Amino acid sequence: MEGAADGEAEGKGAPTLNRRIRADIEAKILSGEWGPGHRIPYEHELMAQYGCARMTVNKVVSELAAAGLIERRRRAGSFVAAPRIQSAILQIPDIEAEVTARGEAYRYELLRQERRPAARSVPAEWALAPRGRVLEIECRHMAGSRPFALEHRLINLSAVPEAEAVDFARQAPSSWLVGHVPWTAAEHKIAAVNALPEMAKRLDIPDGSACLELVRRTWRGDENITLVRQTFRGDLFDLVARFTPAQTPNGG
Numbered sequence: 001m002e003g004a005a006d007g008e009a010e011g012k013g014a015p016t017l018n019r020r021i022r023a024d025i026e027a028k029i030l031s032g033e034w035g036p037g038h039r040i041p042y043e044h045e046l047m048a049q050y051g052c053a054r055m056t057v058n059k060v061v062s063e064l065a066a067a068g069l070i071e072r073r074r075r076a077g078s079f080v081a082a083p084r085i086q087s088a089i090l091q092i093p094d095i096e097a098e099v100t101a102r103g104e105a106y107r108y109e110l111l112r113q114e115r116r117p118a119a120r121s122v123p124a125e126w127a128l129a130p131r132g133r134v135l136e137i138e139c140r141h142m143a144g145s146r147p148f149a150l151e152h153r154l155i156n157l158s159a160v161p162e163a164e165a166v167d168f169a170r171q172a173p174s175s176w177l178v179g180h181v182p183w184t185a186a187e188h189k190i191a192a193v194n195a196l197p198e199m200a201k202r203l204d205i206p207d208g209s210a211c212l213e214l215v216r217r218t219w220r221g222d223e224n225i226t227l228v229r230q231t232f233r234g235d236l237f238d239l240v241a242r243f244t245p246a247q248t249p250n251g252g
Helices: 002-007 017-031 043-050 054-066 095-101 123-128 161-165 173-180 197-203
Strands: 070-073 077-080 106-117 133-143 146-156 185-194 210-220 223-233
Touching: 017 043, 017 054, 017 173, 043 054, 054 070, 054 077, 095 106, 095 133, 095 146, 123 146, 123 223, 146 173, 146 197, 161 173, 173 223, 197 223
Parallel strands: none
Antiparallel strands: 070 077, 106 133, 133 146, 146 223, 185 210, 210 223
16 A cells, blocks of 8 residues: 555656655745654654655655755754755746836736647757646736737646646746746846837837847756746847856957
8 A cells, every 4th residue: 555655647648756844844844834854754754754665755755855855964854955056147037026016907818728748849948848748828918908918838747747737828838837847057148139010010120120039958856847938029128137246258
């Protein structure tokens, strides 16, 4: 009975037990309920709480340690890790905060959503979820009555299976991911692009208008979490970063 509980999914789209244990621990860390230095329950305590085998608990703890969320101390247990100090020149933009800071009403529109296999013919997509499935989401962010940005997002369902159960018609995927899925690394690519006809129509701008395109990948340890392309109207969005000389080695 115990082995079956550890290995099988709990209904369609439901996580396995080890994923549920991991999600519970991550939620406590992400919410701040368990701050840096907090000792997480010993493995035998988690075994008793979830009614599972030591192998299941050990796998969860190992995954959390690999993701940098906890640190294991020999003979002392496992503790919530202190945040790593990084010199991030570009923060992940909070579109809703950006819009409301302008004094405009934020609104979000889901344009399309599809669950499908990752496309081998698209290298970036295949790298996100090789031989796996992705949740593809297209949406539009509004500032008052004007379109502010378009978003095309792929979520790796092998890493975040609970995303399938989320109603993204009611909540933007970016805000849900930030609130539910910790990430440990991100990569940004920024480009100036000209709006093609369909893009221009959705952003309510003339064909060929200047736009800013931000492509971002995020990871949790070695797991790929999401790949997103956000396209902002050039007349409504400025990309600003503040940094210190210590963040620009070699005089930079």
